[in-house]
Amino acid sequence: MYANFAEEFATELINVQSDTELSEALAEVSRRLGFDHFALSLELRSGSREAPGLLLHDYPDEWAKVYVTFDLAGQDPVRRACDKSFIGFAWEMLEQMIPLTRGDRQMLTVGKECGIGTGYTVPRHLPGLARGTCTFAVSPDKDLPRCRLALAEIVGTLALSCALALGPSRGAETVPVLSDRQRECLVWTARGKTAAETAIILGIGTETVIQHLKMARERYQVHCKQSLVVAALFDGLIGFADIIRWRDAD
Amino acid sequence: MYANFAEEFATELINVQSDTELSEALAEVSRRLGFDHFALSLELRSGSREAPGLLLHDYPDEWAKVYVTFDLAGQDPVRRACDKSFIGFAWEMLEQMIPLTRGDRQMLTVGKECGIGTGYTVPRHLPGLARGTCTFAVSPDKDLPRCRLALAEIVGTLALSCALALGPSRGAETVPVLSDRQRECLVWTARGKTAAETAIILGIGTETVIQHLKMARERYQVHCKQSLVVAALFDGLIGFADIIRWRDAD
DNA sequence: ACGGACATACCAAGAACAGGGGATGGCAGC
DNA sequence: GCTGCCATCCCCTGTTCTTGGTATGTCCGT
Secondary structure, eight states: OHHHHHHHHHHHHHTOOSHHHHHHHHHHHHHHTTOSEEEEEEEEOOSSSSOOOEEEEOOOHHHHHHHHHTTGGGGOHHHHHTTTOSSOEEGGGHHHHSOOOHHHHHHHHHHHHTTOOEEEEEEEEETTTEEEEEEEEEOTTOOOOGGGHHHHHHHHHHHHHHHHHHSOOOOOOOOOOOOHHHHHHHHHHHTTOOHHHHHHHHTSOHHHHHHHHHHHHHHHTOOSHHHHHHHHHHHTSSOHHHHHTTTTTO | OHHHHHHHHHHHHHTOOSHHHHHHHHHHHHHHHTOSEEEEEEEESOSSSSOOEEEEEOOOHHHHHHHHHTTGGGGOHHHHHHTTOSSOEEGGGHHHHSOOOHHHHHHHHHHHHTTOOEEEEEEEEETTTEEEEEEEEEOTTOOOOGGGHHHHHHHHHHHHHHHHHHSSOOOSOOOOOOOHHHHHHHHHHHTTOOHHHHHHHHTSOHHHHHHHHHHHHHHHTOOSHHHHHHHHHHHTSSOHHHHGGGSSOO
């Protein structure tokens, strides 16, 4: 029976034309897989304004309200863990994936009180384009249907692909391009060097370094170092490996 | 059978300790799925220096040699398509995903001549950390085993996860733990807010924000904001999702 | 009940940076 | 030859950060 499950769902998704249809399909399939709730979120990075993204779920109203009003998305440990894994993960694994603060634990507890026990979240990223998650959750008193997690992985991936296809046709993506020198300055900055230190390292003037960083900030339309570093990291212009190794060496 | 296959493979991977073992496991599983070849590549983010990463495959020598000597990786249409999809794709879909140049088509033709007919590639990204693909291919005269593509998706994902785990052993490291308040300040800082702005947002004094950041820097043993943000991002204490959305909103 | 971790608040000196100007030379494309 | 982009350097003003302190009250676990 499971053999065809994924294909069935895939076929179903081909005909999906709207958010609502996708939502209904997901609701049904999550029940059939033995879950009580689903949540799909897709954030598109369109350079422009229009609110890019999609959030479909059938979480209890209470939880949804709490989540939105307190802007818990900004401190959701599940979302953070999504940046660490290629594959879906059960929430029990969170502790092994990322450090949990007290607030994180409390958040999970509040979730339980609102009817979300534990879950399995499928993370997907497209650098510079989109990031998405698809979560399947069960009520507090229940366990995850372990033998269906592989299916959940597939179903989640399919749903996210579908959501992506539903989104705005991605056109002129303007990923800022930095010059080599700008990038070099940026890397050293990310490594924690000051402009003056960077200047010595690169053998140029302090002012020049500041100028490069200034121009880099302009291109990324941010106005401070932190944001610049974060943006460049996210776009893949620089990578952690470029930086982290230098943490003990400096 | 479906569910078990994936779990079997997953169980097998848990015991994998080295590249070679992973390679062998992949070779075997790809045969069982009805493919003739596999290729797994994992690039860990480091723009420069030694290329840290992993390439496992059992492609014909001829093709491997051509691919490497002409540095075809830089112009591989399959790799380009990987930046467009959450889910694995059959190479027949390439045209619908990205524009194919003449060179691209030629490359696919040469591949065929070397014994690689068509394939299914599973792409995965982790912003700032890694980028990986797992491909299952068949000989020129054969078709993809359509009904096993869902399994290939799972198997590919598992293999990539395994490869990632094999990589930089971020094992018994003492990851600094920040208090919730410290983390909040950190998040707003990463979003590009100054201490004063953060203070207003959190409804506390500017000096207090500075104090929190001070203590956070101490715990991470860094002495500037950028490094703090980078370190926290790398450790997963904060995630890109916490930050990026706020780039246009500020 | 006590120590420890946390949140809050303040002070002060000096370094570093953001944002605003200009200015020069090199090099590629049209 | 002009234009545009890049790299380099310089100045200035005001703001923000870093780093070193001190101090109070709360909450939690043992």
